[in-house]
Structure formats: C-alpha cells, structure tokens
Amino acid sequence: MAASLEDLEQRLSQLRTELRGAVRARDKAETARIRRALREAEAAWEHALEAESESATDVGALPTDPQISPTSATAGESRRKERPAHGSIPIREQVHQALTLLGAPASPKLISSTYEAFFTEPLVATKLASLRRDEERSFTAQGYARPYYICAALTHDRLVPARGLLALSTWPVERRIIGPLSPRADFLTHAVGTAEQIQRLATAGHPAPDAAWRLLRRFALTIPGAYDASAQEPDPARVIAAAHAEAAVHQQEDDQQRQAAAQRARGQLADVQQLFGAAPMRDALRDASGTLS
DSSP states (O other): OOHHHHHHHHHHHHHHHHHHHHHTTTTTTHHHHHHHHHEEEEEEEHHHHHHHHHHHHHHOOOOOOTOOTTTTTHHEEEEHHHOSSSOSSOOOHHHHHHHHHHOOOOOHHHHHHHHHHSSSSSOOOOTTHHHHHHHHHHHHHHSSSSOOOEEEEEETTOOOOEEEEEEETOOHHHHEETTTTTTHHHHHHHHHHHHHHHHHHHHHHHOOOOHHHHHHHHHHHTTOOOOTSSSOOOOOOHHHHHHHHHHHHHHHHHHHHHHHHHHHHHHHHHHHHHHHOOOOHHHHHHHHHHSSO
8 A cells, every 4th residue: 555645744854863873874775775774765756646636626747548549649749738827736746856856056047947848838937036035934933844845056165145046945954055066966966867767658558748858858968878869869878877977077176075065964954944044144234134235
C-alpha cells in the first residue's frame, strides 16, 4: 500500500533530522546513505502529491487513460482546452515541483519553463514576484508548520538573498549558497535533473512532451560533449554523463566555498535568516533610522 502524504512528510522530517546528525558527526557513509533515502522519500512525496492533485482535477501531468495516446495531437489539443483559467494547483506547489525536478536554486523564468515543460497547467512567472515574501511572512508567523517553504538562495559573501533565485527550505544551507562557481554548477544540476525526469517518463511508458526536449536541448547545447548534432533529440544519458564530467572539474572548490559560507550562516543567522537571507545593508539602515539617508 502506498504511503500517504502525511506518512511521507513524517518520514522526510525524520530523515532530515538524521541527516543533520550524520553531517555533524562527519560520518560520510551514513550521510550518503541518508541522502539517498531522502531523495527517494522526496520522489515518493512528489508522486503522492501528483496523484492527489490528479484525483482532484481532470487536468494531470500525464494521461491516465491507456487508450489515449500521449503523443496524439487531438489529445494534446483537448488537454490544452481543459486548462482552467486559473491553475487548480497552488503556485507554491507548482514552484516546489519544478525546483525539486531541477535540484538547485533557479530563476522564476526557468522554474516556469520547467513546470510547463513537464506539467499541463501553466505557471505564471509574474506571480512569483511576491511568493518569497509571502513565504517569509508565513514562516515568521508559524515557524516550521509547513513541510516546506519557497525560500531564497544566499550569496556566499554577505549571506543576503541572491537576486532572482528561489530555493527550497528542505535543502541544506550548502545547497542554497551561491558562490563564484555555483551558477555554472547549478546549471549542470538543472541539466541532470531535466534529463533524469525525461528518463523517468520513458521508463514509465510516457514519452516526454516536446517542450521537455526543447528544454533539455537548451542545456545540452552549452555542455561540452552533451549534444550530438546528428541526433534528432539529445540523449538524456549523454547529457547526464557530460554534465557530471564538467561538474567534477570545479566541484571541490565550489563545495568548499559553499560549506564555508554555510558554516558562517549557521553560526550568525537565525532560522528565518538562514532561509530568507540576512537583511541587506540598505534595509538594515532603514530599520535602524526609520529613513534612508
């Protein structure tokens, strides 16, 4: 019997607690094991969330009727007509699904493109402008009442919100830090996440939408060795291998910079600041004086 969302959320909370202990104990083997279990639990949570969403609406990420071909133009046209004027899935859940797939902090434009590449409902990027502020207010009022929050990526030097990047509160601070090498490292993570999702769809017998292939092609074209111009579509396995190969070149330095910044963040910032960033100097001056000179 499949676990419920509530059971999976409890499992995620337990694993995060165990992961924190393993990291503090510097037990690399246990840390790796828990991270694998956490990824599996997160994937199960996403699957359960999608199943719950599909049961509440006829609009789903994938066709549920085996008699309907997922590549049928008529079926695709029908699904587009069924889209509600306003998405039935809350914007924060849409962003959560896209970021979980991408695996690293991302811009609203990429989040929107990714969600629309793999799911049938549109994600209106303009709605993301106030989302992080709403999430911060909710966290300030309720603490860890929700299983996740849409939060900020943090700059490695000042630990303030990185401009234009959203992240997930369930990610460790290291994963949300943006250092000098992090934009490229995160780009490669995005490419791997996109390729892996296409592979999962293929394994499940659901061809990826054209928009997903276009997204993967955009990634592959800028990763050495990832794209074969003679092929009709990028090979997901080739993209993953090429992305991992490039990431290995600067991973150690990037990891060191992120870990050093994360250690400072844990020592200097309150919980809400670790998720949403320290106040920039401009805001701090305004808060102290009431006006900005």
